[in-house]
Amino acid sequence: MQRALIAGLAIGVIAPSIGMFLVVRRYSLMSDTLAHVSLTGVAIAALVGWNPILVAVITTLVAAFGIERLRFSRNVFGESVLAIFLSGSLALSSVIFSAARGLNAGLTSVLFGSITTVTRFDVELIVALAIVVIVAVVLLYPKLFSVAFDEEVAEVSGIRVRFYNTLIVMLAAVTVALAIRVVGALLIGALMVIPVVAALQWRLKFSHSIFLAIIFSLVSIVSGLFLSYYLDLATGGTIVLLAIVIFTVSLMLNRR
Secondary structure, three states: OHHHHHHHHHHHHHHHHHHHHHHHOOOOHHHHHHHHHHHHHHHHHHHHOOOHHHHHHHHHHHHHHHHHHHHHHOOOOHHHHHHHHHHHHHHHHHHHHHHOOOOOHHHHHHHHOOHHHOOHHHHHHHHHHHHHHHHHHHHOHHHHHHHHHOHHHHHHOOOOHHHHHHHHHHHHHHHHHHOOOOOOOOOHHHHHHHHHHHHHOOOOOHHHHHHHHHHHHHHHHHHHHHHHHHHOOOHHHHHHHHHHHHHHHHHHHOOO
């Protein structure tokens, strides 16, 4: 439980921080696509006997780079690229899991999260990479902000739009892969989007919205971890449902 709480706090900070840039760019489906790709990484890890989070990080980084290369080539529409990677990675992971005889209860924890599967190495890896993500966002915030809001203006201003677009996607890839143990591959996309959308209902400054989204995310994760642990519920599902409750309350309070 202690390991899961530490990992959850790290995920609770970086997920909405990266999710904000994806939502503003109307690129929310990216998180779901990368989540399915991370599932392929877990399947490969099950086949070769390696650490699933580490393999998932590598797999999602490679996929994120490939997605951006295809998107900027303009040979395939952005939504089509995501659909190809989403369906293809899901098909590949199902085949690999079948070959590895991994379609069992362990797969459920990967899909929906399980606090009992977080190891010490997982915590160390999650915290280390979370620090890297946070430092990158803080140091590069002005340029990431400009690219997220208006690529054309950012390019005219001399900002390397393609580089920072790729960087945002790759940071999202790392975040998705790290959250597998806590939230699950199928629900991490919701954790990156729902707290962000809830925070945007309050119509604050962009930086303040990120901070509020982090608060909403942390509340959802901490509450969800304790409820799922003591009530024996699905961890990821409990966290996401609490995030939806926060979004609903925010929407009702600010509907005018």
